[in-house]
Amino acid sequence: DIVMTQSPETLVVSLGERATISCRSSQNLLSSSNEKNYLAWYQKKPGQPPKLLFYWASTRESGVPDRFRGSGSGTDFTLTISSLQAEDVAIYYCQQYYSSPQTFGQGTKVEI
């Protein structure tokens, strides 16, 4: 199985400051056939299901504020929140869907 490792586990950021979350996969997630990275990012708040933020590593899901940015390729990916808002407090997960079973990172908790 592909192992997804996120860092840091907890991130404390001031309101309005930048938050950067890393996700590393144990195998390449870039498909040579379609040049797409099979990597998604989710935001999870207590008592709610995960909310999709990005797929194909950098394609923003409809309705996601543009202060969120997904980037990276191959085995190294980043989720950036350019100016943290109070409503961004959550746990963020990366997920690979390159191969089965799809696997998730352990999560990064973002706090203010």
Added chain:
Amino acid sequence: QVQLVQSGPEVKRPGASVTLSCKASGYIFTTYAIHWLRQAPGQRLEWMGWINTGNGDTKYSQKFQGKVTISRDMYANTAYLELTSLTSEDTAVYYCTRGGDRFAYWGQGALVTVSS
């Protein structure tokens, strides 16, 4: 609008079985797969398996082979997840999500608590 509505919380004894449901609306049920995932307390999300809602084909994570059965009722627009031989390690929130090129639509989750 697309909605996935899951059945309610369950409390089960060790060794019992449980069946969870996921009712879809707002789209043609048979055109998208349904995946099931779970999240145990303090753990990462785990993908358990999926069902092709059109032909009923299923695929399971090796971890859950023999443990879970995913099925669907096309006429009720509903997918099911059956878990057998429950242990305390199966205590988790179980989610269904619509397949496709991304997991954009999720059920609200169903807490299964296994306790003697």
